[in-house]
Amino acid sequence: MGRRSDHSRVELHALILAAGAALMAETGLSDFSAREVAKRVGYTIGTVHNVFGNVDGLVMAINTATFALWADALEARLAGAEQDRIAVLVDAYFAFARDNPLRWSAIYEHRIAPDAIPEAQGAVRGRLTGIIVREVAAALDRTPDAAVGTLARSLVATVHGHCAFAVSGSWEAMGERDVEGAALARVRESLAAAR
Template identity: 65%
Template sequence: MGRRSDHTRDELEELILAAGHALMAEQGFARFSAREVAKRIGYSVGTVYNVFGSADALVLAINTRTFGLWADHLRAALAVAGDDRIRALVEAYFAFAGDHPNLWTAIYDHRLPVGMAMPDSDAEIRGALTGIVSAEVASALGEPADGRAAILARSLIATVHGHCAFALTGSFAVMGEERPMEAALARVNESLAAALQHR
């Protein structure tokens, strides 16, 4: 039987989120279950739905937590980076995905149901990652972090993401690419060099 009064609502939210995040890290999105989260914390699945509203809302919150950890990982890498901050950024992107493959892929495997909007608080946390990249791209170009630098940053994220996804799934290995991170970095540097030439 579930423990109906052991925790406040805020404590329950954190308990569920922590357990859900751990389960996602262990089993991935395809095997994720709100019922298993409830079982791990000793509450009924109804309690999970009462706190988060739905399984989709719980997964959204889990993925937002992953975004926050990912952004922290990039900041930590940049804090000790040498002169080549772009390399540090790309390496950190690959490292986080490689260290947390289930959490990383869950971000992209989950789709919000039609009609379900992402809360502003979640969007802000997720947007921090793009903001970090935009700031580094802007610095490399010697331009403000909005406008052209922000547009280029989004394209470069897509480039690095594609290389990273191919590396994690083994697609690059099948294609004979043995250094996907270096390939991604090369494409990023080429794009930055081209942007500098066309200022």
């Protein structure tokens, strides 16, 4: 089954990662299978493990790729925004979750110790937070510092909670309709208090 001589290690990494990301988008984390990824690329499960260490290594790499995709989506949305960039960020957060629900959810469902994330992947993941810290600092007319970083992370948690309720349908089940508007209102209140 394996075609070990067909691809270099770098090519295998890219091939397996792409197939894994596609499968994650179809199944989510709960039904994700490294064996299915191996089948899709025409290699053995041993090859997948050889390249990524184990299924956690593969899922971690897929989630890191999702973070990169998400950061790119935020930057693209912000590129055309001259005013109310905070509203653009909140809208972009919800849009990414709506457009990529299973990949978005997999980021939060995959439990792994923060110190287990390789430094290079941590940098890719941190880019998303960096964008948000930058925009929160600009909205407050402040220089990004530890306090702004803490506030930005808290605002992400606020928006994330609202977004998770929207994606799961819980928000609507509570009789509420404008989850994104509510999230933005909470963010605005927090920013006003921080000013």
